[in-house]
Amino acid sequence: MPILNFRRRPQNELERGGRSRARADQTDPEISCPNCHRSWPVSSVWANYNTCPGCGWHYRTGARQRISFTADEDSFEEMFSDIVSTDPLKFPGYTKKLSVVRAASNEKEAVVCGTASIGGQKCALFVMEPQFMMGSMGAAVGERIVRLFEYAAEQELPVVGFTVSGGARMQEGLFSLMQMAKTSGAVLKHSEKGLFYLPVITGPTTGGVTASFAMEGDIILAEPGATIGFAGARVVEQTTRKPLPKGFQTAESMLEHGFVDAIVPRNRQRKVIAQLLRLHTGGVK
Numbered sequence: 258m259p260i261l262n263f264r265r266r267p268q269n270e271l272e273r274g275g276r277s278r279a280r281a282d283q284t285d286p287e288i289s290c291p292n293c294h295r296s297w298p299v300s301s302v303w304a305n306y307n308t309c310p311g312c313g314w315h316y317r318t319g320a321r322q323r324i325s326f327t328a329d330e331d332s333f334e335e336m337f338s339d340i341v342s343t344d345p346l347k348f349p350g351y352t353k354k355l356s357v358v359r360a361a362s363n364e365k366e367a368v369v370c371g372t373a374s375i376g377g378q379k380c381a382l383f384v385m386e387p388q389f390m391m392g393s394m395g396a397a398v399g400e401r402i403v404r405l406f407e408y409a410a411e412q413e414l415p416v417v418g419f420t421v422s423g424g425a426r427m428q429e430g431l432f433s434l435m436q437m438a439k440t441s442g443a444v445l446k447h448s449e450k451g452l453f454y455l456p457v458i459t460g461p462t463t464g465g466v467t468a469s470f471a472m473e474g475d476i477i478l479a480e481p482g483a484t485i486g487f488a489g490a491r492v493v494e495q496t497t498r499k500p501l502p503k504g505f506q507t508a509e510s511m512l513e514h515g516f517v518d519a520i521v522p523r524n525r526q527r528k529v530i531a532q533l534l535r536l537h538t539g540g541v542k
Protein backbone atom coordinates (compact mmCIF):
# COMPACT_ATOMS: atom_id res chain seq x y z
CA MET A 258 0.00 0.00 0.00
CA PRO A 259 1.65 3.26 -1.04
CA ILE A 260 2.19 5.68 1.81
CA LEU A 261 2.93 9.16 0.58
CA ASN A 262 4.84 11.44 2.85
CA PHE A 263 3.47 14.91 2.33
CA ARG A 264 1.12 17.38 3.89
CA ARG A 265 -1.93 18.67 2.11
CA ARG A 266 -2.00 22.21 0.88
CA PRO A 267 -5.11 24.26 0.31
CA GLN A 268 -6.66 25.49 -2.95
CA ASN A 269 -5.64 24.38 -6.40
CA GLU A 270 -7.18 24.75 -9.80
CA LEU A 271 -9.35 21.66 -9.51
CA GLU A 272 -10.68 22.74 -6.14
CA ARG A 273 -11.96 25.87 -7.77
CA GLY A 274 -14.33 23.66 -9.69
CA GLY A 275 -11.95 22.89 -12.51
CA ARG A 276 -11.50 26.56 -13.42
CA SER A 277 -7.85 26.76 -14.28
CA ARG A 278 -5.45 29.64 -14.35
CA ALA A 279 -4.59 28.44 -17.85
CA ARG A 280 -5.88 30.31 -20.88
CA ALA A 281 -9.63 30.07 -21.33
CA ASP A 282 -9.25 28.98 -24.96
CA GLN A 283 -7.48 25.79 -23.98
CA THR A 284 -9.87 22.86 -24.10
CA ASP A 285 -7.76 20.74 -21.78
CA PRO A 286 -5.68 23.10 -19.63
CA GLU A 287 -2.81 21.87 -17.53
CA ILE A 288 -2.54 22.07 -13.78
CA SER A 289 0.58 21.69 -11.74
CA CYS A 290 0.98 19.20 -8.94
CA PRO A 291 1.84 20.87 -5.62
CA ASN A 292 3.86 17.81 -4.61
CA CYS A 293 5.99 16.82 -7.63
CA HIS A 294 5.56 20.18 -9.45
CA ARG A 295 4.94 18.54 -12.80
CA SER A 296 2.11 19.76 -15.03
CA TRP A 297 -0.70 17.52 -16.22
CA PRO A 298 -3.74 17.97 -18.45
CA VAL A 299 -6.86 18.29 -16.29
CA SER A 300 -8.41 15.36 -18.16
CA SER A 301 -5.61 13.00 -17.12
CA VAL A 302 -5.89 14.10 -13.49
CA TRP A 303 -9.64 13.48 -13.55
CA ALA A 304 -9.15 10.11 -15.23
CA ASN A 305 -6.87 9.29 -12.31
CA TYR A 306 -9.59 10.02 -9.71
CA ASN A 307 -8.41 13.58 -9.22
CA THR A 308 -4.93 12.48 -8.18
CA CYS A 309 -1.58 13.29 -9.75
CA PRO A 310 -0.76 10.70 -12.47
CA GLY A 311 2.93 11.05 -11.56
CA CYS A 312 3.23 10.97 -7.78
CA GLY A 313 -0.27 10.11 -6.57
CA TRP A 314 -0.92 13.46 -4.85
CA HIS A 315 -4.58 13.55 -3.84
CA TYR A 316 -6.26 16.79 -4.84
CA ARG A 317 -9.09 17.88 -2.62
CA THR A 318 -12.33 16.66 -4.18
CA GLY A 319 -15.92 17.85 -4.09
CA ALA A 320 -18.80 15.76 -2.79
CA ARG A 321 -20.45 15.11 -6.17
CA GLN A 322 -17.14 14.07 -7.73
CA ARG A 323 -16.54 11.63 -4.88
CA ILE A 324 -19.98 10.15 -5.35
CA SER A 325 -19.23 9.62 -9.04
CA PHE A 326 -15.86 8.02 -8.15
CA THR A 327 -17.37 5.73 -5.52
CA ALA A 328 -21.03 4.89 -6.08
CA ASP A 329 -22.30 2.65 -8.86
CA GLU A 330 -23.45 4.67 -11.84
CA ASP A 331 -26.82 6.40 -11.33
CA SER A 332 -27.34 4.61 -8.01
CA PHE A 333 -27.14 7.67 -5.75
CA GLU A 334 -30.44 9.04 -4.50
CA GLU A 335 -30.13 12.19 -2.47
CA MET A 336 -32.00 12.69 0.81
CA PHE A 337 -32.57 15.56 3.24
CA SER A 338 -31.43 18.22 0.77
CA ASP A 339 -34.11 20.57 2.13
CA ILE A 340 -32.35 20.80 5.51
CA VAL A 341 -30.25 23.98 5.42
CA SER A 342 -28.55 26.30 7.87
CA THR A 343 -30.24 29.32 9.28
CA ASP A 344 -28.54 32.07 11.25
CA PRO A 345 -29.71 31.36 14.82
CA LEU A 346 -27.24 33.72 16.51
CA LYS A 347 -27.54 36.52 13.96
CA PHE A 348 -23.79 36.20 13.58
CA PRO A 349 -22.37 39.18 11.68
CA GLY A 350 -22.01 38.42 7.97
CA TYR A 351 -23.11 34.78 8.26
CA THR A 352 -26.27 35.02 6.15
CA LYS A 353 -24.34 36.71 3.37
CA LYS A 354 -21.52 34.18 3.62
CA LEU A 355 -24.01 31.33 3.31
CA SER A 356 -25.43 32.76 0.11
CA VAL A 357 -21.92 33.30 -1.32
CA VAL A 358 -20.73 29.76 -0.57
CA ARG A 359 -24.00 28.27 -1.85
CA ALA A 360 -23.45 30.00 -5.16
CA ALA A 361 -19.74 29.09 -5.29
CA SER A 362 -20.11 25.44 -4.29
CA ASN A 363 -23.47 24.79 -5.95
CA GLU A 364 -24.46 23.00 -2.74
CA LYS A 365 -26.96 24.09 -0.10
CA GLU A 366 -25.02 22.56 2.77
CA ALA A 367 -21.61 21.13 3.64
CA VAL A 368 -22.69 17.50 3.44
CA VAL A 369 -24.54 15.53 0.78
CA CYS A 370 -26.54 12.51 2.02
CA GLY A 371 -28.49 9.72 0.40
CA THR A 372 -28.49 6.07 -0.52
CA ALA A 373 -26.35 4.37 -3.13
CA SER A 374 -24.88 1.07 -4.10
CA ILE A 375 -21.13 0.53 -4.15
CA GLY A 376 -19.98 -2.55 -6.06
CA GLY A 377 -23.58 -3.74 -5.89
CA GLN A 378 -23.82 -3.27 -2.10
CA LYS A 379 -26.60 -0.95 -1.00
CA CYS A 380 -25.68 1.57 1.68
CA ALA A 381 -26.47 4.95 3.15
CA LEU A 382 -23.84 7.43 2.02
CA PHE A 383 -22.75 10.85 3.22
CA VAL A 384 -20.03 12.94 1.61
CA MET A 385 -18.83 16.25 3.03
CA GLU A 386 -18.16 19.19 0.72
CA PRO A 387 -14.88 21.11 1.12
CA GLN A 388 -16.04 24.06 -0.97
CA PHE A 389 -18.85 24.76 1.48
CA MET A 390 -17.06 26.53 4.35
CA MET A 391 -14.50 23.72 4.39
CA GLY A 392 -17.12 21.17 5.39
CA SER A 393 -17.74 22.89 8.68
CA MET A 394 -20.43 21.31 10.86
CA GLY A 395 -23.38 23.51 11.70
CA ALA A 396 -26.83 22.45 12.86
CA ALA A 397 -27.97 21.47 9.35
CA VAL A 398 -24.93 19.27 8.71
CA GLY A 399 -25.50 17.54 12.06
CA GLU A 400 -29.20 17.08 11.35
CA ARG A 401 -28.57 15.60 7.90
CA ILE A 402 -26.01 13.15 9.33
CA VAL A 403 -28.35 12.16 12.20
CA ARG A 404 -31.28 11.58 9.88
CA LEU A 405 -29.13 9.47 7.58
CA PHE A 406 -28.00 7.23 10.46
CA GLU A 407 -31.60 6.97 11.71
CA TYR A 408 -32.81 6.06 8.23
CA ALA A 409 -30.00 3.49 7.88
CA ALA A 410 -30.87 1.97 11.27
CA GLU A 411 -34.51 1.72 10.27
CA GLN A 412 -33.73 0.23 6.85
CA GLU A 413 -30.90 -1.95 8.22
CA LEU A 414 -28.33 -0.40 5.91
CA PRO A 415 -24.61 0.10 6.47
CA VAL A 416 -23.33 3.69 6.38
CA VAL A 417 -20.34 4.84 4.35
CA GLY A 418 -19.19 8.41 4.95
CA PHE A 419 -16.45 10.62 3.52
CA THR A 420 -15.34 13.32 5.92
CA VAL A 421 -13.60 16.60 5.19
CA SER A 422 -14.06 19.38 7.70
CA GLY A 423 -12.49 22.28 9.50
CA GLY A 424 -14.65 21.28 12.50
CA ALA A 425 -17.61 22.94 14.15
CA ARG A 426 -19.01 26.04 12.41
CA MET A 427 -18.12 28.97 14.63
CA GLN A 428 -20.93 31.15 13.26
CA GLU A 429 -23.42 28.83 14.96
CA GLY A 430 -21.67 28.67 18.34
CA LEU A 431 -23.13 26.08 20.71
CA PHE A 432 -25.71 24.98 18.16
CA SER A 433 -22.75 23.76 16.19
CA LEU A 434 -20.90 22.15 19.11
CA MET A 435 -23.94 20.17 20.25
CA GLN A 436 -23.91 18.37 16.88
CA MET A 437 -20.94 16.36 18.15
CA ALA A 438 -23.07 14.71 20.84
CA LYS A 439 -26.13 14.50 18.61
CA THR A 440 -24.34 12.75 15.73
CA SER A 441 -22.49 10.45 18.14
CA GLY A 442 -25.83 9.37 19.63
CA ALA A 443 -27.15 8.52 16.18
CA VAL A 444 -23.99 6.55 15.31
CA LEU A 445 -24.38 4.60 18.57
CA LYS A 446 -28.03 3.73 17.91
CA HIS A 447 -27.11 2.51 14.42
CA SER A 448 -24.25 0.48 15.89
CA GLU A 449 -26.48 -1.06 18.57
CA LYS A 450 -28.50 -2.65 15.80
CA GLY A 451 -25.37 -4.48 14.71
CA LEU A 452 -24.99 -2.37 11.59
CA PHE A 453 -21.72 -1.45 9.92
CA TYR A 454 -20.33 2.08 9.70
CA LEU A 455 -17.31 2.83 7.50
CA PRO A 456 -15.90 6.37 7.54
CA VAL A 457 -13.26 7.38 5.00
CA ILE A 458 -11.29 10.29 6.37
CA THR A 459 -10.00 12.74 3.79
CA GLY A 460 -7.87 15.79 4.30
CA PRO A 461 -8.35 17.86 6.26
CA THR A 462 -10.66 16.36 8.86
CA THR A 463 -10.29 18.28 12.10
CA GLY A 464 -12.03 19.67 15.17
CA GLY A 465 -15.52 18.58 16.16
CA VAL A 466 -15.93 16.22 13.20
CA THR A 467 -12.77 14.30 14.15
CA ALA A 468 -13.97 14.31 17.76
CA SER A 469 -17.32 12.78 16.80
CA PHE A 470 -18.59 10.74 13.86
CA ALA A 471 -15.36 10.68 11.79
CA MET A 472 -13.66 8.53 14.41
CA GLU A 473 -16.60 6.37 15.44
CA GLY A 474 -16.52 3.85 12.61
CA ASP A 475 -16.23 0.09 12.94
CA ILE A 476 -13.38 0.26 10.44
CA ILE A 477 -11.78 3.62 9.68
CA LEU A 478 -10.11 4.29 6.33
CA ALA A 479 -8.09 7.36 5.36
CA GLU A 480 -6.70 8.87 2.17
CA PRO A 481 -2.92 9.15 1.70
CA GLY A 482 -1.51 12.35 3.15
CA ALA A 483 -4.78 13.44 4.77
CA THR A 484 -4.45 15.84 7.69
CA ILE A 485 -6.37 14.39 10.62
CA GLY A 486 -6.44 16.10 13.99
CA PHE A 487 -8.41 18.03 16.57
CA ALA A 488 -6.69 21.36 17.17
CA GLY A 489 -4.49 22.63 14.35
CA ALA A 490 -0.77 21.85 14.45
CA ARG A 491 0.16 25.50 15.01
CA VAL A 492 -2.21 25.79 17.97
CA VAL A 493 -0.83 22.60 19.52
CA GLU A 494 2.74 23.80 19.06
CA GLN A 495 2.04 27.23 20.49
CA THR A 496 0.14 25.80 23.47
CA THR A 497 2.59 23.04 24.37
CA ARG A 498 5.64 25.09 23.35
CA LYS A 499 7.23 21.91 22.09
CA PRO A 500 8.26 21.06 18.53
CA LEU A 501 5.90 18.59 16.90
CA PRO A 502 7.13 15.24 15.61
CA LYS A 503 7.61 14.77 11.87
CA GLY A 504 4.40 13.73 10.14
CA PHE A 505 2.22 15.03 12.99
CA GLN A 506 -1.50 14.73 12.18
CA THR A 507 -1.00 12.91 8.90
CA ALA A 508 -3.01 9.82 7.95
CA GLU A 509 0.28 7.89 7.98
CA SER A 510 0.99 8.91 11.56
CA MET A 511 -2.61 8.08 12.54
CA LEU A 512 -2.19 4.62 11.01
CA GLU A 513 1.05 4.11 12.89
CA HIS A 514 -0.64 5.05 16.18
CA GLY A 515 -3.76 2.98 15.64
CA PHE A 516 -6.33 5.71 15.00
CA VAL A 517 -7.09 4.55 11.46
CA ASP A 518 -7.15 0.99 10.16
CA ALA A 519 -5.89 1.43 6.60
CA ILE A 520 -4.83 4.06 4.10
CA VAL A 521 -6.58 3.51 0.80
CA PRO A 522 -5.69 5.54 -2.31
CA ARG A 523 -8.69 6.98 -4.11
CA ASN A 524 -8.38 4.72 -7.15
CA ARG A 525 -8.85 1.65 -4.92
CA GLN A 526 -11.56 3.00 -2.64
CA ARG A 527 -14.61 1.73 -4.53
CA LYS A 528 -13.21 -1.81 -4.58
CA VAL A 529 -12.12 -1.82 -0.93
CA ILE A 530 -15.38 -0.27 0.31
CA ALA A 531 -17.45 -2.78 -1.69
CA GLN A 532 -15.41 -5.64 -0.27
CA LEU A 533 -15.82 -4.39 3.31
CA LEU A 534 -19.56 -3.91 2.79
CA ARG A 535 -19.85 -7.46 1.45
CA LEU A 536 -18.01 -8.82 4.47
CA HIS A 537 -20.30 -6.97 6.87
CA THR A 538 -23.74 -7.65 5.46
CA GLY A 539 -26.34 -9.32 7.62
CA GLY A 540 -25.28 -7.72 10.92
CA VAL A 541 -28.83 -7.50 12.23
CA LYS A 542 -29.66 -11.14 11.79
Ligand SMILES: [Zn+2]
Nearest residue numbers: 290293309312
Ligand atom coordinates in the same frame (compact mmCIF):
# COMPACT_ATOMS: atom_id res chain seq x y z
ZN1 LIG B 1 2.56 14.95 -8.47
